[in-house]
Amino acid sequence: MSNLNIENQSPSESFIFWLMAYKLHDIISFFTKRKIFNAMYENAISLEEIVKQFNLSQGTIAIALELLCKANLISKNENNKYSIPMAIKNLLPLAEVEIFTKEWHERNLTLDTAFHTGRGQSSLDVILENHDVLKSYGQAMANASHFLALLILRFIQPRQNINIIDIGGSQGDLLLALSPFLKNCELTVVDFAQHEALFKNKVSSSNNNAFAFIAADINNFVKEKSSIDKADFIILSNILHLLPRQQIEIIFENLYENTKKDCCLIIYDQFINKEQQQNFDMADFMLIDWINCGTNFSFSQDEMKAIIKQKQFPHVKTRKAKGLPGDFLLIQK
Numbered sequence: 001m002s003n004l005n006i007e008n009q010s011p012s013e014s015f016i017f018w019l020m021a022y023k024l025h026d027i028i029s030f031f032t033k034r035k036i037f038n039a040m041y042e043n044a045i046s047l048e049e050i051v052k053q054f055n056l057s058q059g060t061i062a063i064a065l066e067l068l069c070k071a072n073l074i075s076k077n078e079n080n081k082y083s084i085p086m087a088i089k090n091l092l093p094l095a096e097v098e099i100f101t102k103e104w105h106e107r108n109l110t111l112d113t114a115f116h117t118g119r120g121q122s123s124l125d126v127i128l129e130n131h132d133v134l135k136s137y138g139q140a141m142a143n144a145s146h147f148l149a150l151l152i153l154r155f156i157q158p159r160q161n162i163n164i165i166d167i168g169g170s171q172g173d174l175l176l177a178l179s180p181f182l183k184n185c186e187l188t189v190v191d192f193a194q195h196e197a198l199f200k201n202k203v204s205s206s207n208n209n210a211f212a213f214i215a216a217d218i219n220n221f222v223k224e225k226s227s228i229d230k231a232d233f234i235i236l237s238n239i240l241h242l243l244p245r246q247q248i249e250i251i252f253e254n255l256y257e258n259t260k261k262d263c264c265l266i267i268y269d270q271f272i273n274k275e276q277q278q279n280f281d282m283a284d285f286m287l288i289d290w291i292n293c294g295t296n297f298s299f300s301q302d303e304m305k306a307i308i309k310q311k312q313f314p315h316v317k318t319r320k321a322k323g324l325p326g327d328f329l330l331i332q333k
């Protein structure tokens with residue numbers, strides 16, 4: 001898990017660091033929105049070429065480029081040309097979504113409202129209605145899904161003739177990444193209808209297994225026994241943090257009622273590490289998102305395990321997701 005060890009910093013050093021962090025964020029935001037980072041990935045590009053291609057001021061953009069080099073986000077080669085590594089190129093869709101979301105929350109004063117009233121407002125509806133942002137959202141999920149699939153495969157194992165439902169599976173990337181290890185399986189994504197066209201584009205080339213998309217609200221979907229009683233595995237990846245506690249509890253009551261005896265639930269989420277207070281990590285940043293969107297998710301892996309056990313599931317195991325920011329819960333009746 002990526003984290004920033006603040007143990008060796010004085011409070012004033014930490015304060016100044018966070019206070020000033022927006023300045024670099026603003027540069028990242030400008031470069032992302034104008035697609036300057038994308039241009040740096042295709043070929044290394046000189047200051048003069050950037051200035052010409054994007055109609056910018058040479059003096060100011062030169063300072064920004066040097067800062068980005070110093071922050072280790074881009075590099076400059078011996079011919080004074082700038083480039084970004086593939087790892088950062090893969091994060092650009094995430095950057096686009098984060099920047100869009102940040103600006104939307106700012107315009108709508110959601111954090112302010114949440115602090116005054118406890119009520120938040122999710123940006124998901126606007127993302128779903130904005131084609132470009134939705135595409136970036138899908139790409140951002142897809143990039144993380146490949147690695148996640150390899151970890152989930154350890155629980156599922158290569159198989160034939162099984163039924164897997166990915167609830168909140170977005171555009172199907174996780175199931176697609178699992179698909180080469182599966183044969184004659186039924187692989188179903190449940191998500192909002194806006195994802196369906198992008199899902200269909202992606203799965204059209206895969207014929208090893210039967211893919212399906214069900215456009216439904218999670219809360220309603222799990223209420224219907226016929227929707228889930230054939231599932232051997234149900235995946236809920238990065239979903240619980242989008243739901244208030246009461247809804248999470250109802251979902252697990254329904255999952256308990258309506259799944260078959262040997263169905264295995266695989267949960268992946270950004271649980272909060274409450275033991276190591278000194279390490280500030282990605283999940284700590286996400287807490288602010290969850291205040292903004294009003295779910296106030298702030299459970300550790302063990303706290304979520306206890307909630308699920310209260311909903312009758314006797315077998316709940318915790319597993320680390322090495323190399324990823326979140327962690328797993330494996331649940332069986």
Ligand SMILES: C[S@@+](CC[C@H](N)C(=O)[O-])C[C@H]1O[C@@H](n2cnc3c(N)ncnc32)[C@H](O)[C@@H]1O
Nearest residue numbers: 141168169170191192216217218219237238242
């Ligand atoms: C954070 S993304 C996670 C996507 C994917 N499972 C992953 O881990 O990369 C949350 C997904 O849940 C979907 N979602 C959120 N609330 C939902 C609801 N009430 N019903 C159906 N889908 C929902 C969103 O559309 C989105 O695709």
